[in-house]
Amino acid sequence: MSTTGFALEQLTAGYPSRPVLQGVTLPGVPAGTLVAVVGPNAVGKSTLLKAVAGLRPAQGRVWLEGTDLATLAPRERLYRVGYLPQALPQSTSLMAYETWQSALRASRNEWSTAQREAAIESVVATLGLQALALRRLDELSGGQRQMVGLAQVIVRAPRLLLLDEPTSALDLRWQLQVLQAVRALVRQQGAIGLVAVHDLNLALRFCQHVLVLGGGNVLAAGDPAEVLTPALLQRAYGVRARVERCSEGYLLVLADAALPQ
Template identity: 55%
Template structure:
């Protein structure tokens, strides 16, 4: 199903964060990286699509508005906050979260989904460990498993690699990329690491100045001018030995105000 957003206005109380947001519709099986400086509205946008913040404008998924019923059936959302330490086993945490959000999934199918997700994420050894015995990065992986095991059609991930080392950053984004392509899931990932976004995302949304500065194919979109406007840096895009694009920052602009 296609995601269509038109003239979206979002914010907190009397402070508008994004206004007039109308990106081009996004097709299924697309991994979109939502990038921009701190405070640009990445988390706010995902929370609004997830129904956690009110917004004005149109958000359609498929041929109908994205309402509470459709969100419960089709949407998976991972916030920045980590699952809290508790005496629950990681397996129990994922199982109970999925049953609560997706009551129509039978036990056998749920257990198959869990086995697949734990294996793909490389966290099978964590399944029978208590959450209060896990590191922050490990709990972040369990939080991602809670979302993926439901096999949502629309996936919203807010900084899913923030607590992870290099190995797990690559592992998570590879898994999300495969998940999106194999199941036809449309995924929006708010991410700070531009080079990870360039490597794994099909498309980028660059937020700046209270709106959408740029949208397009990840490997073509970023230019020195876009990076200057979005981040206040003098930067360039080069190619590594594998032919992959990389952003190299040369300096911060002195007059830049975050």
Template identity: 45%
Template sequence: MMALQAGPLTGRRGRRIVLDSIEIGPLEGGTITSLLGPNGSGKTTLLRALAGLFPVQGPMWLGPHDLGGMRAPERANYCAYMPQTLPPPIHMQALETILVSMRASGAHPDEQAFDTAIDTLERLGIADLSLRFLDELSGGQRQLVGLAQVLARSPALLLLDEPLSALDLRHQFEVMAVLRRETEARGMVTVMVMHDLGMALRRTDSAVMLAEGRVIGAGAVENVVTPTILARAFGIRARVERSAEGDSLVLVDGVSNISEERAAMDNQSDHYRSAPSSS
């Protein structure tokens, strides 16, 4: 199994730094990592950078493979990215969209593609959608088809941007169970943007907490989703407690003094340095 190691990564939009010397990893194969943080913190930008869709300065390695030095077609052999935006509701059957995605990435020979596509739909519990057209499906069903498209490619690195956002509660838990099973069985590195802190605590192995384009916490998820780090990231007063079943829950008691928390975060200069100006 290969591990993902990236950084320090610096990315800009114009003159503004949006990823500030970010380092992640090593993220081991067979594990799920959640990218957490408030809106605008850089989660999707970091995910797109790992997918090669946002330009950054800095190294990215997947095992012995230099992802940063690869062209897009070669990178697609190792990496699959699912954006937050749902697959467009085009008049194409779900099974056909998966086959097209597999052919585009060259993930499987044609003679194996059909069986792999059907098997993936079955693993997600949506084989009954295989001959349905995307423009006939609900948003949640299209989200599941999009997930089938990336899983069918059997990537070594799976990058998912809020894959649970359009799903109802039952499907959220079912999809996380599928991701756990597939990640471990295939030895994938799975990295996903999440907003549900409780789900991250219960269903992911590690986490990276971002705020204003910087990492303010990284490691085992229970060491990242803590009252102190949540206060710094979100400006809230929160507790992490256990349910009757033993699951971790995040309870928010109120809003903290954001200016004080930001000042505390800015004082972490020994770990999170500002990138030099390009001017």
């Protein structure tokens, strides 16, 4: 098993009486890679991320830099893995800055005060959150709270980022800014990022690897430009679609029609 990347080996997860995922295997993904986890509704994207994060019972192995995550103590797993759920951060009277400090106290208590301050300053600058830092969460919009939650995860500098629909509450500008920033951070830190997304065009533009789920398992995995073909889109989503290049050279998925079931 590679000591520098991420892999799944026969992962099964779901509910006690109904597995959602059965025997999911993903060969080694190298460090510095952003992986899009895609597929139609209810195929297990969120279940996969929760299982990898250790928040849902699972069988099989999740390898990160040569270590089976199931063998780690909860605190060590928290140190290495950062998870952003679909649910927005709770609307509270805390300022955004206080939530970032709390995240670091919980997972990076070995850092000095200066190190924590520097980490927060860096993430705030990277995500463009200067205007939100001293505002209370109950004064923020849903999209702004989603950005605060993302910063809570990133500021800890985990080796594995698990982001469940991190752009769902964001407008177009912030969608681009967030995924561009996440991709850059993953590359710079030599980390791994798994991002569950519905927008296939965001996956094509920002992710170096794609994992397509369907029927409780992996339909396809690899380079998005090679995996997201018209045939795969028909099989996974039940649509007739084309994959074309725009004037800027980016690949785009154009869905023409929903096919009869």
